[in-house]
Amino acid sequence: MSIRTATARPRRIGPAGGDPLGRAPAALLVPATVAIALLVVPLVAMVAAADPADLWEALGSPLLQEALWLSVLTSTLAMLVCLLLGLPLAWMLARVEFRGRRLVRALVTVPMVLPPVVAGVALRSAFGRSGLVGEPLLEATGFAFPYTMWGVVLAHVFVSLPFVVISIEGGLRSAGTRYDAAAAVLGATRWHTFRRVTVPLALPGIAAGMLLGWARSLGEFGATITFNGNYPGTTQTMPTLIYVARQSDTDAALTLSLVMLAFSVAVLVVLRDRWLVTS
Numbered sequence: 001m002s003i004r005t006a007t008a009r010p011r012r013i014g015p016a017g018g019d020p021l022g023r024a025p026a027a028l029l030v031p032a033t034v035a036i037a038l039l040v041v042p043l044v045a046m047v048a049a050a051d052p053a054d055l056w057e058a059l060g061s062p063l064l065q066e067a068l069w070l071s072v073l074t075s076t077l078a079m080l081v082c083l084l085l086g087l088p089l090a091w092m093l094a095r096v097e098f099r100g101r102r103l104v105r106a107l108v109t110v111p112m113v114l115p116p117v118v119a120g121v122a123l124r125s126a127f128g129r130s131g132l133v134g135e136p137l138l139e140a141t142g143f144a145f146p147y148t149m150w151g152v153v154l155a156h157v158f159v160s161l162p163f164v165v166i167s168i169e170g171g172l173r174s175a176g177t178r179y180d181a182a183a184a185v186l187g188a189t190r191w192h193t194f195r196r197v198t199v200p201l202a203l204p205g206i207a208a209g210m211l212l213g214w215a216r217s218l219g220e221f222g223a224t225i226t227f228n229g230n231y232p233g234t235t236q237t238m239p240t241l242i243y244v245a246r247q248s249d250t251d252a253a254l255t256l257s258l259v260m261l262a263f264s265v266a267v268l269v270v271l272r273d274r275w276l277v278t279s
Helices: 025-050 052-057 062-095 101-113 115-127 134-141 149-175 179-186 190-203 204-219 222-228 238-246 252-276
Strands: none
Touching: 025 252, 062 101, 062 149, 062 190, 062 238, 062 252, 101 134, 101 149, 115 134, 115 149, 149 190, 149 204, 149 222, 149 238, 179 190, 190 204, 204 252, 222 238, 238 252
16 A cells, blocks of 8 residues: 555545535525525515605604604613613523522513513503502602603613523623632632623623614514603604504605614624624
């Protein structure tokens, strides 16, 4: 046997230059392609049906600007509340062993699967003027959440907080507990470890959770309109404005929808390179 034969490279398994696992079966590729088309075609059709001139005209509308500003403002305020409440909750679920942890996690995820209108009814039952919390709050302070900007923020927090908590918990679990344990061995308190070790290591997950929660909050409709109504300048966000426009002017609703699509794509662009990469 020659040296050339003995040191020959091992033969590659599968088609030359292709996937070493073999050709992907059509039984999987066909439904995958249909799924892509199902998701993409409606968006492409919406963009194709819109008139760019109408889009620029709509962007100059005071009503759109007001609703867009309110959507961005309330979504941002909601994310600040979600960070203040959600980060400690996610840390507790990821780092603290306690009885009933699975039940707490299940309860946290319930708003993710609730129909939006049901979420609005639940908020009204709790924080409405005659609600479980709302009535004593109104009697004590004279303040009521419904039909105010803060009611919109509350509705956004309710529907977005589960996304934030689950994402941050995933980031904390991915970071592991090795460095937390090392900090404890060196004498750091748990609070110091949380601030100086845990949070910095989990920052990508925290940022991803905040951005996803912000996007969910920006598109919130059902709970907001059920709990707060639809008053321009006070509770009318972009989704509720689109809903009203759809009833009287289809073209205007289409143009407003394109604005929301642009915001959604912008969020995905921000997420793409850092937090949505799987390789």
